[in-house]
Amino acid sequence: MTDVVIVGAGQAGSALAAKLRALGHSGAITIVGEETAPPYQRPPLSKGYLLGDMAEERLWLRSPDYYTEQAITLRLGAPVSAIDRAAQTVTVAGEALHYDELVLTTGSIPRQLPAAIGGTLTGVHVVRTLMDVNAKKHRFVAGARVVIVGGGYIGLEGAAVAAKLGLDVTVIEAAPRILQRVAAPETSDYFRALHRAHGVKILEGVGLDRILGEGHVSGVRMADGRELPADFVILGIGIRPAIDLAEAAGLTLDNGIATDAYGRTSDPHIWAAGDCASFPWKGGRLRLESVGNAIDQAEAVAANIMGADAPYVAQPWFWSDQYDCKLQIAGLNTGYDTIATRQGEGEAVSFWYYRGETLLAVDAMNDPRAYMVGKRLIEMGKSPSRAEVSNPETNLKALLKV
Known part of the structure; x- marks a missing residue:
């Protein structure tokens, strides 16, 4: 029988263990995780959990009983310190744990600011783990002043929760517009207007100089010299793949842990999946950060x-919940050159990304039909014309049959 060790007790690690058992794997399965909580969902951390609408147990992907029933061993609160590829062992809390097949589902790590510019002051927070959110949850009280550094989806989701709870919210973004790295100007415009309608101040095209304070945050100074008071700061400046363990083991890296098309790393007995892994994609390599x-x-x-x-x-897909808006994204917009806009029912709208005549991706705001049809079209390799998509009289579902 084959013993499988999974390093990383997140969404990928839990899904992998469950799938192994569903496929009839009869050997030992061990999931090793740094955190003490059982594998849990991360997206609700910055939404329902932070709002107080969701208890911690509702975050859990499966009940603890499930792992017992499926003979899946959870080693929690016990990070792996080393991989010995020759002996096929991982070191967990000083113990050498044998594997026949090892899977790295180590996820990603939030980018931090250096101590020299105030990154280690009390009151500076990131959003990634249950511990991260618990550390700042008590600060979300009406009237508190929060500055969010970074206008990507993580930053904007945090801003939405803070605004709903009555905080004074400012988002600063160094790029000329929010969401610049991941979305078209049309999507940026939509969410800028949405946040401003909820009282959020958005400052674009200006970077952070430093976080101010003696011990605890008192404000931020921006690159143009302006200073903003703050009771706490949230960093939403991106994440990096958690590759330290793989790097120390000598595995090949390429924007993450490099795998082949089957998920194998440069070691035939070590695999990788999730945020930490990059894989072959259309002649290049791709690493996706999504559930x-x-x-x-x-x-x-x-x-x-x-x-x-x-x-x-x-088949890439993503989502983001902000206020009463559900954004659903299908495909990858890399290399797009034009946008087709489709007005849906009520305030629903979708933006369709094209490169030449080829449909690449769809951003759908409160328009699940546009999202589902766009996703299917992309998966099928079909590209309706921009004129068809933009015409409100066009029956979207009919495009699937053309």
Whole structure:
């Protein structure tokens, strides 16, 4: 029997273990995680959990009983300190744990600011783990002043929660516009207007000089010299793949832990999946930071450990909840040159990304039909014309049959 050790007790690790058992794997399965909580959902941390609408137990992906029933061992609160590839062991709390197949689902790590510019002051927070959110949850009280550094989805989701709870919220973004790295100007405009309608101040095209304070945050100074008072600061300046363990073990890296199309790393007995892994994609390499990819890639790796020998074919999709708006994204917009705008019912709207005549991606705001049709079209390799998409008289579902 094959013993599988999974390093990383997040969405990918949990999905992989469950899929192995579903496919009939009878050997030992051990999930090793740094955190003490059982595998849990991360997206609600910055939304329902922070708002107080969701208890911690509702974050759990599966009940603790599930792991017992499926003979999946959870080693929590016990980070892996080393991989010995020759001996095929990982070191956990000083113990050498044997593996036949090792899977790295180590996820990603929030980028921090250096201490020299105030990054280690009390009251500076990131958003990634349950511990991160618990450390700042008590600060979300009406009237408190929060400055959010970074106008990406993480920063904007935090801003939405803070505004709903009555805080004084300012978002600063060094790029000329919020969401510049991930979305078209049309999507940026939509969310800028949405946040301003809820009282959030958005300052674009100005970077952070430093966080101010003696011991605890008192404000921020921006690159243009302006100073803003703050009771606390949230950093939403991106994440990096958690590759330290793989790097120390000598595995090949390329914007994450490099895998082949099947999920294998440069070591034939070590696999990787989720935020930490990069894989072949359309002649290059891709690393996806999403729940969908974490689950799908992990399940593909589980199948390949069981002998499926099937390449992983990613179908990227993402979402973001802000106020009463649900943004759903299908595809990847990299390399787009034009946008088609489609007005849906009420305030629903979607933006369709094209490169030439090829449909690449769709951003749908409160328009699940546009999202589902766009996703199917992309997966099918079909590209309706921009004129068809933009015409409100066009029956979107009919485009799937053309």
